[in-house]
Amino acid sequence: MAAYLTYWLENVAVHHLRETTHTRYTACVHRYLIRGLGKKKLTKLTAKDVRTWLNQLRTTCQCCERGIDTARDEARCCAVGQCCRKLLSPLTLTYIHSVLKSALEHAVREEEIPRNVARNVRTGTPRPRRFEPLTADEARQFLTAAGGHRLHTLFELALHTGLRKGELLGLRWGDLDLDRGTAAIRRTLQRTAAGGLTTLPTKTRASERRIALPTRCLQSLKLHHEQQQREREAAGTTWQHSGHVFTTVQGTPIDPTNLTRAFTTTLRRAGLRRIRFHDLRHSTATLLLEQGVELVVIKELLGHAHIGVTATVYAHVRLRLQRDAIDTLGIALHGPAITETAIGDGDEPPPCAALVR
Template identity: 35%
Template sequence: MPRLPYPTIKQGDDGWWHAYVTVGTKPNGRADQRHVRRKTKDEAVARVDELLAQRRSGAVTKAGRAPTVQSWMETYLADVAPRRCNPETLYDYRSKCRNWIYPHLGKTRLDKLKPEQLDAMYLAMERQGKAPSHALKVHRIMTRALEVALRRGMVTRNVAKLIDAPSGKSPKMSYLTEPEALRVLAATAGVRNSARWSVALALGLRQGEALGLRWAHVDLKTGEMEIPKQLRRRIYEHGCDGTCGKKRGADCPKRSKGGLVLVDPKGKSERTLPIPKPLIAKLKQHRKEQRSEKEAAAEWWQDGDYVFTQTDGRPLDPRQDYQAWVDLLAAAGVKRVRLHDARGTAATLMIAQGVPIEVVQVVLGHTELRTTQVYAKVVDELTRDATDRMGTLLMGDEGADATDGDDDDEEDEA
């Protein structure tokens, strides 16, 4: 293909510098020609060179003025993100946009955004005491939004991929040991919905999965349990485009649907699990107790077929459920860990008992095996710690000293 001549750049009667650059072909077969209009010749030359570079790379932005970062993010959050994010996630995205992305980058044209602007925003977050994980979430939002913009021809590169992502450290995971887990289960005696914690520690269900569990999905005859949905609290949002004057979406007269709703489980977590025999007996007893509560409540009972309910049949509120967990740990006299750590406890106990890690992956509903392997590493650490303590118990400090001496001898011989 012959190389096209460099476009002519001329100053017009209006005092501006003009050029016409052919960057490709339109869908109708006509030449895609862009008009460059700049105040100075140098600016016109720079824009012409930019368009020619785009033509050579095959990544030409769409015609017309590019939107600002804020304008594009608003479009992305309204039209693109809802197809892959739940309302709670979108609420979090909008909050981070309002607090960080818009103040720092909002007025910048999307195609003029530079990597160093993102670096400056993350540095500002660090200086204001924000956790690294917070900056990492903002970075992921920007990366995804810019990637969509790139695919649509609005930018020629994803500048978020040109910099190192903020180092977001995951919170340190804690687990209950087997004796501690047994103490927790013992503390459930006489506690309402005690089977809730047996399910948590035996199967490692996420909180939403356990609270969204319904009897229709639990077959106590075959000993199987389906996990098709999870219970989540959907945040109320404005339905008036922000014109009602209320700060909170929950106070908007036209607020969207919110409250506790059943949604699809996280990732690819819809699965069928075998129920351990001791847990089957526990669930049978729980169902018997629930039927007694239903009879006592009579017409006040709101039947949603949930396995774990309030005294009137409504599903358990996640906040009440978490507080019940905290109270249970205190009653058992064990260290305080997150409710999500009950899931990790179930994983480590299964692995420690020899359950294949691929089976543990299916039970927990992990999409990738490497996520499950984190728990296997914890088991290795716990095993090593246990053997070290056993060695100290049997041999005392002398055994440890003897080991140190052997290392020294090997170094001297070397």
């Protein structure tokens, strides 16, 4: 298994995966798969072997297993006999299982094994990762705090369009049609282990799309272009033209880590709770759903490959909108007396679907 997994990474996966994905696959293979199944014969691997290993992995403290505490300057838990029980999350276990399935699937194609035994093992469906989108009031508060920042236009565009961080940083002036009010999303900017800051194709084929830009963002982009021209004149010969919409004061692309740092600082200045930059994308979709925008429109805007992805991620919002809808129907059928009862309860906010529409 160890030999085959190494071969699969170096000769197969490297040609079919994005560099960042291949880096995660490599870490997963060396950290978990080879350590747990590396000595097994590929042709003799059974579903029972995979299930037994996954069950053991589920209950093993990773701090003990990988010597995390031992590597510290001063041990404070597992190395001194006080196990911290650092267990893998269900989401991580599912990811490890999926990498193993991908590797064995190729072994089936090359007729190394007759069937993919990992497919016969069920790990269960993990709960989707929770996210904390901004409310409409918090979004306005955030934009107000970002007003004086040189990347105010980027933050505004992120909230209005739901673009990913890499898509925003990879945006070039040639991708924008400010007269027609559209933007072509063709690439993403990411930091990779081999090439540093690198421009890559979009996450999926569906992610390559053309979106409409709000009037407010068009005005901000024009002002941002003027600001960039002033920065270019101030930089003089040190300016490095990259063609990107959002750059440093020297014209170079912005490192995603630095953008995250600026975003966190802006949140703190606005007095808001700490969230991920990606939660701006979730905020856009949530606010659009609450305004009654159809799911298929949101799917196209976000660049999801399938509408099922959009429906699954924002199921909690749709459930709340269903509650609002049936409460509104109750008002229509039984009169406003029900509204007073619902408001007086205090446990649920008053029905608001009709007002939002």
